[in-house]
Amino acid sequence: MYQADYLQRFTEDVFKSIGCPDDQAALAAEVLVSADLRGIDSHGIARLAGYVRLYDHGRLNPTPNIQVVHETPSTAVVDGDRGLGLVVAPKAMQIAIEKAEKVGSGWISVRNSNHFGIAGYHAMMALEKDMIGWTMTNAAPLVTPTFSLDKMLGTNPLAVAVPTQDEPAFVADFASTAVAYGKFEILQRKGLPAPLGWAQDANGEPTTDSNAVKSGGGLLPLGSDREHGSHKGYGLGAIVDILSGVLSGANYGPWVPPFATAGFMAVQERVGQGTGHFLGAMRVDGFRPADEFKSHMDNWIRAFRKARAVEGKQVLIPGDPERETEALRRQEGIDLLPPVVQSLSELAQRFGLEFEVQ
Amino acid sequence: MYQADYLQRFTEDVFKSIGCPDDQAALAAEVLVSADLRGIDSHGIARLAGYVRLYDHGRLNPTPNIQVVHETPSTAVVDGDRGLGLVVAPKAMQIAIEKAEKVGSGWISVRNSNHFGIAGYHAMMALEKDMIGWTMTNAAPLVTPTFSLDKMLGTNPLAVAVPTQDEPAFVADFASTAVAYGKFEILQRKGLPAPLGWAQDANGEPTTDSNAVKSGGGLLPLGSDREHGSHKGYGLGAIVDILSGVLSGANYGPWVPPFATAGFMAVQERVGQGTGHFLGAMRVDGFRPADEFKSHMDNWIRAFRKARAVEGKQVLIPGDPERETEALRRQEGIDLLPPVVQSLSELAQRFGLEFEVQ
Numbered sequence: 001m002y003q004a005d006y007l008q009r010f011t012e013d014v015f016k017s018i019g020c021p022d023d024q025a026a027l028a029a030e031v032l033v034s035a036d037l038r039g040i041d042s043h044g045i046a047r048l049a050g051y052v053r054l055y056d057h058g059r060l061n062p063t064p065n066i067q068v069v070h071e072t073p074s075t076a077v078v079d080g081d082r083g084l085g086l087v088v089a090p091k092a093m094q095i096a097i098e099k100a101e102k103v104g105s106g107w108i109s110v111r112n113s114n115h116f117g118i119a120g121y122h123a124m125m126a127l128e129k130d131m132i133g134w135t136m137t138n139a140a141p142l143v144t145p146t147f148s149l150d151k152m153l154g155t156n157p158l159a160v161a162v163p164t165q166d167e168p169a170f171v172a173d174f175a176s177t178a179v180a181y182g183k184f185e186i187l188q189r190k191g192l193p194a195p196l197g198w199a200q201d202a203n204g205e206p207t208t209d210s211n212a213v214k215s216g217g218g219l220l221p222l223g224s225d226r227e228h229g230s231h232k233g234y235g236l237g238a239i240v241d242i243l244s245g246v247l248s249g250a251n252y253g254p255w256v257p258p259f260a261t262a263g264f265m266a267v268q269e270r271v272g273q274g275t276g277h278f279l280g281a282m283r284v285d286g287f288r289p290a291d292e293f294k295s296h297m298d299n300w301i302r303a304f305r306k307a308r309a310v311e312g313k314q315v316l317i318p319g320d321p322e323r324e325t326e327a328l329r330r331q332e333g334i335d336l337l338p339p340v341v342q343s344l345s346e347l348a349q350r351f352g353l354e355f356e357v358q
Numbered sequence: 359m360y361q362a363d364y365l366q367r368f369t370e371d372v373f374k375s376i377g378c379p380d381d382q383a384a385l386a387a388e389v390l391v392s393a394d395l396r397g398i399d400s401h402g403i404a405r406l407a408g409y410v411r412l413y414d415h416g417r418l419n420p421t422p423n424i425q426v427v428h429e430t431p432s433t434a435v436v437d438g439d440r441g442l443g444l445v446v447a448p449k450a451m452q453i454a455i456e457k458a459e460k461v462g463s464g465w466i467s468v469r470n471s472n473h474f475g476i477a478g479y480h481a482m483m484a485l486e487k488d489m490i491g492w493t494m495t496n497a498a499p500l501v502t503p504t505f506s507l508d509k510m511l512g513t514n515p516l517a518v519a520v521p522t523q524d525e526p527a528f529v530a531d532f533a534s535t536a537v538a539y540g541k542f543e544i545l546q547r548k549g550l551p552a553p554l555g556w557a558q559d560a561n562g563e564p565t566t567d568s569n570a571v572k573s574g575g576g577l578l579p580l581g582s583d584r585e586h587g588s589h590k591g592y593g594l595g596a597i598v599d600i601l602s603g604v605l606s607g608a609n610y611g612p613w614v615p616p617f618a619t620a621g622f623m624a625v626q627e628r629v630g631q632g633t634g635h636f637l638g639a640m641r642v643d644g645f646r647p648a649d650e651f652k653s654h655m656d657n658w659i660r661a662f663r664k665a666r667a668v669e670g671k672q673v674l675i676p677g678d679p680e681r682e683t684e685a686l687r688r689q690e691g692i693d694l695l696p697p698v699v700q701s702l703s704e705l706a707q708r709f710g711l712e713f714e715v716q
Binding site: 070071072073074075076077103104105107109132145146147148149150152160162170172174175176177178179195197198203204222223224227228229231232233234235236238239241242243246247248249252253254271272282283284286287288292293296297299300303304307308309310313314315316318 | 428429430431432433434435461462463465467490503504505506507508510518520528530532533534535536537553555556561562580581582585586587589590591592593594596597599600601604605606607610611612629630640641642644645646650651654655657658661662665666667668671672673674676
């Protein structure tokens with residue numbers, strides 16, 4: 001088991017080794033390790049080598065000039081200058097928060113960025129200011145819209161964080177697909193089939209093939225098929241894509257560049273710059289007194305927790321599973337899979353750092 | 359077949375008959391008939407008698423004082439004073455648009471309202487100003503969150519309308535459930551079962567009983583079951599509920615009053631006032647020049663339309679089906695079901711109006 005602090009320091013050192021300034025390396029490491037702490041292992045330190053690959057292929061600028069290129073009192077476009085999304089997104093959220101402090105809300109569309117880690121991290125930045133935080137991002141096309149054979153959208157997640165009084169915060173953070181791609185990777189490693197409703201094959205037919213996305217198929221939008229509302233999941237993913245990509249001047253739809261997949265590094269970005277995000281902050285007291293709002297949020301949460309549940313289960317509040325995992329992993333540490341440990345050892349060797357193989 | 363103009367005039371006369379001022383009666387009629395034109399028959403003139411029932415039971419104020427009760431430059435809470443949601447929501451959207459004109463975006467949470475018709479109508483008000491429009495509303499509890507036996511949320515829809523250059527606008531407008539309740543009503547009338555994944559029974563088991571929601575069951579969130587992401591549909595419905603209800607001071611969750619269902623008229627509103635909505639407008643040129651954005655939206659739409667599709671189908675853009683239905687129905691008229699014609703005839707008789715039974 002690795003302690004979060006240990007992984008944080010190592011990750012920081014790797015980012016410094018590719019030329020990131022100290023403060024940006026620390027921030028990027030914090031965002032990345034927060035994914036491991038919260039149990040979203042696919043978006044954590046397992047991807048560190050991927051960010052280094054982006055750097056190796058000239059797609060990552062370690063010393064970006066992140067700046068507002070267009071703005072009104074409550075809106076802006078931020079250019080990430082090909083910096084780490086892990087750094088660009090928190091900077092953009094900071095600008096959203098400052099705008100909200102002045103005029104009630106702030107909405108930032110970001111271009112020229114790349115993978116920003118877990119959406120929830122950035123949305124949760126708003127909580128301590130008694131603001132509601134929003135985060136979205138587009139991503140490389142893996143998803144087939146309803147009736148489509150072509151992959152046109154990414155898993156395009158949405159996160160909304162809402163402050164509370166005594167209860168833990170409400171933090172919804174989810175992809176606009178039936179499942180995230182990471183679930184297929186787990187099944188592939190185990191040689192297991194996938195449930196119907198997660199993917200389609202190259203002919204647009206339902207499939208249990210957990211390799212379907214690699215062989216001409218696609219991930220299905222939330223809702224899985226037309227009869228169960230896949231056009232709604234497609235609509236949600238499209239909204240995320242438009243706000244993140246079209247509004248900012250980033251790439252969108254089928255043109256969003258892949259994160260760092262081997263073989264896809266020399267991508268043609270034809271319609272914009274890099275990956276796009278959309279972040280927002282709304283001051284709760286721009287609507288009603290913050291204490292009043294937060295005590296009603298506590299009441300909301302308690303009512304849902306008290307709902308009668310099917311046997312052996314309980315009704316969860318969005319954010320519950322991640323928060324419980326974080327509490328556990330801060331105590332007991334984070335277990336890394338052998339291939340992840342291997343990739344971190346290779347990074348250590350390359351940059352002359354130490355990494356303890358457990 | 360009834361012409362839209364004819365239904366508009368009749369609906370206007372009914373609203374005037376219960377005391378609505380001329381301009382509000384006209385606006386409410388336009389919103390209601392736009393649902394019939396766009397093919398969302400469940401939210402159109404079929405509900406006119408329901409609004410009158412709200413009035414009969416003292417839950418509808420025909421001459422509301424709709425006003426801002428709290429605001430910042432980009433946010434506000436509007437109190438609907440128990441007015442028609444069909445009137446309160448467009449007034450709130452107008453305020454959102456005015457704020458967006460001044461500071462880039464405007465976000466309005468509404469309390470003390472009731473059913474506002476189709477969400478898409480209000481979101482589309484932003485289009486002619488080159489703004490992106492948002493609409494959400496909470497609704498009476500019919501939906502069981504993941505693992506819940508209790509109905510805790512409404513079908514809580516979300517609409518986002520995005521302006522374009524030469525292509526028709528992008529208009530996503532969907533409930534956060536697998537299907538809207540209207541689909542069950544159609545099956546009930548025909549005595550047909552429902553597909554699995556639409557509802558659960560009183561024990562939380564999957565069911566094909568199209569009467570399940572009436573006998574202790576519930577509608578399922580988008581995603582249908584945990585394995586297919588129902589916690590995401592639940593999360594989306596929860597976000598809509600919090601922004602509409604908790605943020606405004608309306609009722610929320612299980613406390614949202616029913617529209618006008620017989621037997622549920624004397625509702626205990628325990629946590630706020632009436633039904634809540636959330637509306638927003640963002641100036642496109644608060645982010646990038648409007649012409650640039652709109653021509654990229656055209657490009658987005660054309661790329662998705664050109665995607666290869668499964669045989670006999672095509673990839674649709676959100677808003678396509680409704681727009682096509684509207685074009686047809688403006689030409690050919692609107693076909694009303696016999697029970698709807700009957701309810702309109704009864705209203706005509708009660709208020710001394712004419713309604714031609716076809």
